Amino acid sequence: MDKVITIGRQYGSxxxxxxxxxxxxxGIPFYDNELITRAAKESxxxxxxxxxxxxxxxxxLLYSLAMGINVYGNQxxxxxxLSLDDRIFLAQSxxxxxIAEEGPCVIVGRCADYVLKEREDVVNIFISASMDYxxxxxxxxxxxxxxxxxxxxxxxxxxxxxxxNYHVGEKWTNLNNYDLVVRSDVMGIDNAVxxxxxxLGK
Amino acid sequence: MDKVITIGRQYGSxxxxxxxxxxxxxGIPFYDNELITRAAKESxxxxxxxxxxxxxxxxxLLYSLAMGINVYGNQxxxxxxLSLDDRIFLAQSxxxxxIAEEGPCVIVGRCADYVLKEREDVVNIFISASMDYxxxxxxxxxxxxxxxxxxxxxxxxxxxxxxxNYHVGEKWTNLNNYDLVVRSDVMGIDNAVxxxxxxLGK
Numbered sequence: 001m002d003k004v005i006t007i008g009r010q011y012g013s014x015x016x017x018x019x020x021x022x023x024x025x026x027g028i029p030f031y032d033n034e035l036i037t038r039a040a041k042e043s044x045x046x047x048x049x050x051x052x053x054x055x056x057x058x059x060x061l062l063y064s065l066a067m068g069i070n071v072y073g074n075q076x077x078x079x080x081x082l083s084l085d086d087r088i089f090l091a092q093s094x095x096x097x098x099i100a101e102e103g104p105c106v107i108v109g110r111c112a113d114y115v116l117k118e119r120e121d122v123v124n125i126f127i128s129a130s131m132d133y134x135x136x137x138x139x140x141x142x143x144x145x146x147x148x149x150x151x152x153x154x155x156x157x158x159x160x161x162x163x164x165n166y167h168v169g170e171k172w173t174n175l176n177n178y179d180l181v182v183r184s185d186v187m188g189i190d191n192a193v194x195x196x197x198x199x200l201g202k
Numbered sequence: 203m204d205k206v207i208t209i210g211r212q213y214g215s216x217x218x219x220x221x222x223x224x225x226x227x228x229g230i231p232f233y234d235n236e237l238i239t240r241a242a243k244e245s246x247x248x249x250x251x252x253x254x255x256x257x258x259x260x261x262x263l264l265y266s267l268a269m270g271i272n273v274y275g276n277q278x279x280x281x282x283x284l285s286l287d288d289r290i291f292l293a294q295s296x297x298x299x300x301i302a303e304e305g306p307c308v309i310v311g312r313c314a315d316y317v318l319k320e321r322e323d324v325v326n327i328f329i330s331a332s333m334d335y336x337x338x339x340x341x342x343x344x345x346x347x348x349x350x351x352x353x354x355x356x357x358x359x360x361x362x363x364x365x366x367n368y369h370v371g372e373k374w375t376n377l378n379n380y381d382l383v384v385r386s387d388v389m390g391i392d393n394a395v396x397x398x399x400x401x402l403g404k
Contacts, residue, residue: 123388128377175330175375180397181383186325187401195382198400199389 001026001200004100004119006112008126008164008172011156012134012142014184014192015127016108021193023106031099032108035092042095089167109160113177114168125196126178133185203228203402206302206321208314210328210366210374213358214336214343216386216394217329218310223395225308233301234310237294244297291369311362315379316370327398328380335387 005022009015016032023030082090093115099105100116113124129137134153138144144152164172175181180199182192207224211217218234225232284292295317301307302318315326331339336355340346346354366374377383382401386394 126377126383171376173377174373175328175377175380175383178377178383179385179388181328181377181380182401183381186381187403191401191403195397195401199384199393199397201389201393 001028002104002121003200004104004116004122005106005196005200006116006122006124007106007108008113008124008160008178009108010128010134011153011160012138013127013129014137014189017189018127018182018184018192018196019106019108021189022196025193025197026104028103029099029105030108031096031105035095035099035107035110042091111164111167114164123180123200124178126175126181127192128181128183129185130183203230204306204323205402206306206318206324207308207398207402208318208324208326209308209310210315210326210362210380211310212330212336213355213362214340215329215331216339216391219391220329220384220386220394220398221308221310223391224398227395227399228306230305231301231307232310233298233307237297237301237309237312244293313366313369316366325382325402326380328377328383329394330383330385331387332385 005019007015007019009018019032020030089111092110096107096110096112096115099107100119100122104121113122116122131150131153135149138153139146139149161172164170168177170177180196182195184192187195207221209217209221211220221234222232291313294312298309298312298314298317301309302321302324306323315324318324333352333355337351340355341348341351363374366372370379372379382398384394384397389397
């Protein structure tokens, strides 16, 4: 397998688990929080600045307003005139590009599909699932309170959608952004992994 | 294989070919123009009224205007007060439901995913492909003139998108409408078929 695999995923759909299983299957690196850590180290930002950067864009308007009140003109990172959030995105993007240069891997989230769009060895995958399935999974896997679970899922999806929309300028849920979209609930997580492997050519 | 498979597809993506191959693989009926013919016979409409009904909605506004000038109040088909286009859609939907009742099959286009949304044995698939690939394929397969091919592809996609949007009330390209979305160009038509079969569980 000679591809860089990017995975977008709805909250609670099992996209991260699928990504880990793919990486294990092919014996290639898996990047999620590892990516954040690496980006933080290389760019000199404090690690906590990168934590959940993807979850910061609560909605486009708030996001834009937040940009306006962020620190401008900090030349330390070579991104003067950009908001902190934009500088974090650029630093992450640089790391994603370096990682892809190093060879086949799995990268979850962070608009990696968009960041790597000039490369020809990238396969962009999206994992979706019904709300029902995600509710049950999030309660078991992430220990969410039953009463609050639905709200948390919707909020996280909205944040991810806004983050993608803000940085890529396209809808997160537009199928044209991906090579393969797999619903994980109908046939299960392991079946989704098999399906992706078949697509990639075993 | 005990499913009803619906296939939406971008013009020139090979969705029809993939549908035929799936039907052959599973030994189940394939419905495309056959569906139109059957709908025409059962409802009493002239067959030509059904030809390319899907390609009639050039855009939402034009479509709405066209509805206004269509014949109203024709009680012959039991859809009085509806435009001709809406009556055709309802007649087609009835046929799609009857076909699904008969057992596993492949149905291409005509918002079958939406029409059958109450059934639990339906898998909704969408086939996409890059413009470049669809251009080459449409010129070879449908004999389109090279100069006109891009325009014809865009026009047909727009019509299909508007048709879906009008009848379903959702974006045709929203990945949440489908269980599986496969780009046919990157890995090829036969690989797309294999991928779908893996998803369905061989």
